[in-house]
Amino acid sequence: MGFKNFINSKKLAALTAVMMLGGTNLLMAQTAASSEITDEQKSQALTNAGYYVLLFLLICLVVAIVGRILKVYELTNNLQGKKAGTNYNKVMGTLFLIFLAFGLVGAYWSFTVQGSMTLPEAASKHGVQIDHMFTTTTVFTMFVFFVTQILLFGFAFLYKSTAKRKAHFLPHNNTIEKVWTIVPAVVLTVLVVFGFTTWRSVMNSAEVKGDINIDITGHQFAWELRYPGKDGKLGTKNYTLVTGLNNLGIDYKDKNSFDDLKADTLVIPVNKSIRLNILAQDVIHSVYMPYFRVQLNAVPGLPTFFKFVPTVTTAQMREKLNDQTFEYKVYCAKICGGGHYNMQKIIRVVSDAEYQQWLTTLKPYLSDPLKKELKLADAGQQNSEVKNRLALNN
């Protein structure tokens, strides 16, 4: 069977019809009962489905029409006694130029439209440094991106094969090669130095008096929070002490543990240094707080910490985003099981006064049932020698 016959065969048409039916079945999707998405988004999604099917069919149609036009062009050339066949070098060279034009417009559109959907300026002190680093890197890289892509597709158009052209024999040029080895090396050195100093300042683990110590512990699929009590110190923990009532394994041989507080929301005061002690109980999780430019893994057996200073309160960010429902969130960024995609905790950045007020509403971890379980009538007298080991200080 010739290729043309193969394309035109009824069997192929029937197969296509079956595939289309299969596709239709896919598209006739039913809305699941457990949806939490808004009606507006649902209708938008369905509209989009139909839209993209039509778009795809339209593209197929355009491809078919272009194919036919090329065929007619070939036949016309044959009738006029010109050289048979389409000059695909010319066609492809031109298509590369068209792609370049559309690509540049598309990239510009993406940067303006989708770029405007990205995170606003950081809500933490160190985040501003990271943002500056990001801007610098973007300027360098996007310059290279646009220049090289224009050269690539520009050359493809300019130097498409013709019978008249003879390629230029240029096996090497040491000067040019030195230039484009040294220039990227210098640019990267600038980025390395800038990046290294930024990284060191962000990860600076020096203790600062007045750091607010907060424990955040990940387990499938939730974050647990622990705040220090009036003594400002968190007690030690030991995973072997975990029970139903003592789900963090807090060691009550350490007197600092007695006033530790339990919280459902990560409330933090603006412009204060927060030291987030990051722990995990089962698998690796990752504390991810994109607005604060904070991310660090929670690794079982390897406590870590991340220090940051929030600079924009929740109320201020709501104003900035013009969204009164906005909340900062902690996500889990490391694959941790079926509920990974829904592991979250609300973060609320408030004034210091509000924070102090909120602290008074918290209850201690050491509940009465737990006291009974631990028989802790006089446990507060004991003092533990156990140190809280934190990997970043090692």
Place this chain on the structure above:
Amino acid sequence: MSTLAVQGHGTHHDEHGHGHEHHHETFVSKYIFSMDHKMIGKQFLITGITMAVIAMILSILFRIQLAYPDQSFPLLETLLGRFAPGGRLDPEFYLSLVTIHGTIMVFFVLTAGLSGTFSNLLIPLQVGARDMASPFMNMLSYWFFFIASVIMLSSFFIEKGPAGPGWTIYPPLSALPKAMKGSGEGMTLWLISMVFFIASSLLGGINYVSTVLNMRTKGMDLWKMPLTVWAFFLTAILGVLAFPVLVAGVVLLIFDRSFGTSFYLSDIVIGGAPQPFSGGSPILFQHLFWFLGHPEVYIVIMPAMGISSEIMSVNARKPIFGYHAMVYSLIGITVLSFIVWGHHMFVTGMNPFLGGVFMITTLIIAVPSAVKTFNWLATLWRGNLRFTPAMMFAIGLVSFFISGGLTGIFLGNAALDINLHDTYFVVAHFHLVMGSAAIFGMLAGVYHWFPKMFGRMMDERLGYLHFWLTFIGAYLVFFPMHFMGLDGVPRRYYAFTEFPSMARWLSVNVFITWSAIMAALAQVAFLVNFIYSIFWGKKATQNPWESNTLEWTTPVEHLHGNWPGEIPTVYRWPYDYSKPGAETDFIPQTVPLSETMSSNLPHDFEDNPAGLELHNTWTNTQKANNQEVK
């Protein structure tokens, strides 16, 4: 560099002269348990394509989930049964799909499918050898790969389904069989499959290295080798040195899973009950994994780079610009790739000083990568570009490599990685630079060497259609993901509707999914073209692309031993295209310099005083003749 004579197996073939075409081959010995490197290359290719199609279908399944997270598709339940109850993917099965898609694409398609195919096909043909150093080991390498593929796919047919902790299989998720559905038997099968896979890679790699080192034909010194062979050679070295480390990591993981050891486990609480693990570190596994995992990125992309360099030179009708720089870049990448693994671990909590060190080494590796890109551009400059489908895909590779490579500079910077790590920015980056670019290298290779593999030509028009739909589709899929990542959208989420800030990306997800479907459907054009052309394609001539390299001096027909008579001698480098003074725009490596005196250059005779003297004599004679004429 000294020239080495043909030795070992090649010598054996030489002794037997042209008797190879008369070997009696049964169907089984020719097509199944073949020891011919060309057939083994085809076996790798067809298995790789099959695995790629499966991985692509898996990706479409989870893309549908991401685009329509609140809807049920009855067809999914019909197809997937318990993995899609009510027509919606189970969240844990979603993670399994992501895991197996990643595993298949990285290892089974882009490592074995790409390197296995073209290293097997081209190394002996381009260095002038009858076969690999050990054809039997070569056959074993394919069958180990096949067994690994079958085991990996078989995990879809067990009760809990395939592995689900991501293709990086970080413990404790992979070490605790009860951590999730995909941590159970599916994970065990994943590990067994990878042991077979690594054995296959080592068998193949040892063969490639020894063939390149020992079996080059007369005249084929290292600086006369095509860039494809350089790339395959260095890739094989990477694999041979890096894969055993993963084996060590996997063995320790198996011990933790099955024998109660604590290499990677410590302070674990499951279901409220403390587990008896202490003293281990999950970070240790990450160090071991990425010691392979990062070189693996280059194991994937370097063969594609070599292939595209070769194809661009042939179709630009120009020498590859900066051949030596290209080789040194490959060597630089090979060496540096071993000391950059820590950039995958900036936010694991390892010592921040280490993060700084790894940032420096990571950004240094961008220099040889930049050199390669600029050299490709210079190769196209003032060329006479023939847009064969292979050339189109090679140009596409360069475009993807630029786009994806530049975003690597963001991720290699530890400070920026804090916010971008494990977001869609990473997904966009590696799918462009090592997914799309490497796949394009592979496809370019298939279109270019199809005549060598099957003796027939592929249809160009279907090739063009395939290229444009895939090229545009890939950009439409991955370009918007950068912005999702910049908005802090984490990867590997089953649904984005749980967070209002992510739900606003829903329409973009729909767009990406349909672009992915378009790109997937474009592969139908390739598959139809591939299968149809094997049987009914236009018959190929011996050297259809007018190329210089040795593989095009072999007969079109399948011939075990490659050349019917003596193995040809090599006299020149492989990139003599459009040489001034030459009669044609290509001069095969087998043409002696004495036959092309009008186009020879002094550097053609480097390290060859007799040749240089011949050149000087000829030049002086020409000058004298010219003066006489005047």
